[in-house]
Amino acid sequence: MTAVSEQIGTWVSEFTRQDPAAPWLQQLREAAFRRFVDLGFPTTHDEEWRFTSVAAIARKNFPVALPKLSEPRPLGSGPEPHLAKYASFHQNPFVALNTAFLNRVAVFRIPAGTVLEEPIEITYEATPETAVHPRTLILIGANAQCSIVETYKGEGRYFTNAVTEIVAGEGAVVGHYKIQRESREAFHIATIQVHLGRSANFSAHSISLGGALVRNDVNAVLSEGTEATLNGLYIVNGTQHIDNHTVIDHAKPHGTSHELYKGILDGQAHAVFNGRIIVRKDAQKTDSKQTNKNLVLSDEAVIDTKPELQILADDVRCTHGATIGQLDAESLFYLRSRGIGKEEARSLLTWAFAQDIVDRIKVQSLKDSLEGILFEKFHEHAH
Amino acid sequence: MSLLEIKDLHATVGDREILKGIDLAVNAGEVHAIMGPNGSGKSTLAQVLAGRELYIVTAGAVTYDGKDLLAMAPEDRAREGIFLAFQYPVEIPGVSNMYFLKAALNTIRKTRGLEELDAFDFLNLVKEKMKLMEMDQALLNRPVNTGFSGGEKKRNEIFQMAVLEPRLAILDETDSGLDIDALRTVAGGVNALRGPERAMIVVTHYQRLLNYIVPDFVHVLSEGRIVKSGGKELALQLEESGYAALGIEDEEEAVGKV
Numbered sequence: 001m002t003a004v005s006e007q008i009g010t011w012v013s014e015f016t017r018q019d020p021a022a023p024w025l026q027q028l029r030e031a032a033f034r035r036f037v038d039l040g041f042p043t044t045h046d047e048e049w050r051f052t053s054v055a056a057i058a059r060k061n062f063p064v065a066l067p068k069l070s071e072p073r074p075l076g077s078g079p080e081p082h083l084a085k086y087a088s089f090h091q092n093p094f095v096a097l098n099t100a101f102l103n104r105v106a107v108f109r110i111p112a113g114t115v116l117e118e119p120i121e122i123t124y125e126a127t128p129e130t131a132v133h134p135r136t137l138i139l140i141g142a143n144a145q146c147s148i149v150e151t152y153k154g155e156g157r158y159f160t161n162a163v164t165e166i167v168a169g170e171g172a173v174v175g176h177y178k179i180q181r182e183s184r185e186a187f188h189i190a191t192i193q194v195h196l197g198r199s200a201n202f203s204a205h206s207i208s209l210g211g212a213l214v215r216n217d218v219n220a221v222l223s224e225g226t227e228a229t230l231n232g233l234y235i236v237n238g239t240q241h242i243d244n245h246t247v248i249d250h251a252k253p254h255g256t257s258h259e260l261y262k263g264i265l266d267g268q269a270h271a272v273f274n275g276r277i278i279v280r281k282d283a284q285k286t287d288s289k290q291t292n293k294n295l296v297l298s299d300e301a302v303i304d305t306k307p308e309l310q311i312l313a314d315d316v317r318c319t320h321g322a323t324i325g326q327l328d329a330e331s332l333f334y335l336r337s338r339g340i341g342k343e344e345a346r347s348l349l350t351w352a353f354a355q356d357i358v359d360r361i362k363v364q365s366l367k368d369s370l371e372g373i374l375f376e377k378f379h380e381h382a383h
Numbered sequence: 384m385s386l387l388e389i390k391d392l393h394a395t396v397g398d399r400e401i402l403k404g405i406d407l408a409v410n411a412g413e414v415h416a417i418m419g420p421n422g423s424g425k426s427t428l429a430q431v432l433a434g435r436e437l438y439i440v441t442a443g444a445v446t447y448d449g450k451d452l453l454a455m456a457p458e459d460r461a462r463e464g465i466f467l468a469f470q471y472p473v474e475i476p477g478v479s480n481m482y483f484l485k486a487a488l489n490t491i492r493k494t495r496g497l498e499e500l501d502a503f504d505f506l507n508l509v510k511e512k513m514k515l516m517e518m519d520q521a522l523l524n525r526p527v528n529t530g531f532s533g534g535e536k537k538r539n540e541i542f543q544m545a546v547l548e549p550r551l552a553i554l555d556e557t558d559s560g561l562d563i564d565a566l567r568t569v570a571g572g573v574n575a576l577r578g579p580e581r582a583m584i585v586v587t588h589y590q591r592l593l594n595y596i597v598p599d600f601v602h603v604l605s606e607g608r609i610v611k612s613g614g615k616e617l618a619l620q621l622e623e624s625g626y627a628a629l630g631i632e633d634e635e636e637a638v639g640k641v
Binding site: 328329330331333334335336337338339340341342344345348349351352353354355356 | 433434435436437456457458460461462466467469472473475476477478483484486487490491494526527543547
């Protein structure tokens with residue numbers, strides 16, 4: 001226990017080192033920090049963190065730095081409505097820690113009925129040997145349409161602890177893309193908290209490529225007639241560890257959710273997928289489908305995949321499935337029998353596995369750049 | 384020396400021996416038909432020649448163009464001019480037919496010391512060959528064999544063969560599942576590729592295909608051995624009197640005759 005308080009202790013000095021903020025913000029920070037101290041860093045005894053040890057993060061004493069983002073916006077003297085109203089810091093210590101260090105926030109407001117043709121792009125670039133707590137708030141009015149691309153990158157060792165809150169009004173159509181390209185030495189912990197209005201249509205695409213230790217939480221709360229799509233692609237090798245936790249909360253009737261997460265694992269990498277689907281008592285006529293597919297390219301890579309269905313309504317359709325497989329021997333032979341080399345054939349089939357996730361990306365420029373990145377990555381994997 | 388020489392070839396899958404001593408010599412310009420009932424080892428022979436690692440060669444030797452074929456990786460065999468038209472072409476979602484075939488063709492051209500084709504020349508070549516096979520060009524942009532009908536898959540195999548121009552083509556039951564029109568088209572595509580430099584091994588259960596692709600030699604395979612060889616008339620004889628007349632059991636024959 002001494003170890004734990006020592007770990008928290010370094011955060012106490014970082015917390016008190018912060019410049020004073022407006023009273024509303026200071027109150028929020030303090031409440032969150034108190035909660036963080038109470039919760040402490042999670043351990044693998046905690047069911048939510050069973051497969052992911054954050055001991056390496058707890059041991060590191062990176063000084064806190066302000067996030068470098070493409071469109072910085074310091075918080076004002078008046079309270080920011082909506083901020084910290086959705087991503088609760090009561091359960092998740094990392095959300096609490098992020099809230100305790102609130103400073104700059106990327107806030108985007110899309111007025112009702114507005115259709116944005118161009119995507120909103122936010123890039124967070126971490127500074128080596130620091131801890132950063134990026135915070136993003138996206139508020140989309142009723143019937144507005146937009147796409148958001150959040151990119152995380154950096155060099156060297158650092159700790160990114162990000163929280164994004166998305167609130168979409170009735171009938172809004174929103175595409176959210178998160179591209180995690182952190183350095184191979186980085187820690188990346190992130191929560192995306194989404195609240196969706198009636199008949200809103202939301203799709204999330206989580207592409208996770210970098211990081212030494214990565215945990216993504218995507219939590220979506222649906223309303224009546226809401227359609228939510230959660231897509232994910234994680235590609236890990238070496239000793240990378242990635243944990244994707246998703247929660248889809250069908251709170252009201254007639255909601256639809258589709259979830260497809262695909263993973264490609266090589267080396268001694270470890271991936272975790274935990275997909276919880278909650279169908280509340282009122283949420284009749286819910287239609288929910290969850291799929292997790294994993295391609296394991298080495299003998300030493302490990303995948304832990306777990307669906308968690310909590311269904312309290314009786315007139316619903318919920319399906320889930322998980323697969324873990326290797327490259328198909330027949331497909332490999334077919335390609336080779338046409339003169340395509342073994343390594344080339346392997347990378348082609350690996351690419352093919354990821355293809356349908358990439359195909360679902362509707363921002364063309366992002367799709368193009370991602371195709372280039374993946375193409376290189378699979379060649380590097382194969383050789 | 385023959386283009387292909389098979390000597391006392393034995394092969395197993397798991398602990399089951401399928402090929403029990405095959406001897407066969409194929410010269411450039413010749414078409415050899417290999418007939419036999421199901422389970423006689425026809426498809427195994429085709430796959431072993433193409434390099435399928437599922438089968439283990441336990442004895443014997445195969446030389447191709449003077450080289451030890453069995454020591455070559457499947458892709459090297461293809462680059463040296465061997466082509467297997469699969470009995471069950473594999474569906475590969477996520478890889479476009481066009482990308483796949485262009486990669487294959489350019490690898491093979493490189494081995495032959497030819498320049499790689501650019502997108503424009505490749506498309507022209509492909510269009511010409513698709514016409515020959517009466518194939519819908521839309522299939523080019525679809526993933527390899529994915530969602531193709533049985534007939535489309537077989538046409539796609541012969542189309543690939545027409546583009547890759549092998550020296551030794553092995554057709555594994557290319558006729559199975561084809562209606563008569565499709566069979567004519569496929570056979571037409573195969574015949575267009577016949578030539579003095581090219582050899583073919585046509586594996587089939589029924590004589591029907593051989594009405595359209597007339598072989599120079601016919602071999603009958605039974606229980607992993609060639610039990611009879613002859614000219615094209617041997618196929619006709621088999622059609623009339625059946626495998627049983629050669630003392631070969633064929634569980635499918637009754638069905639095939641209906």
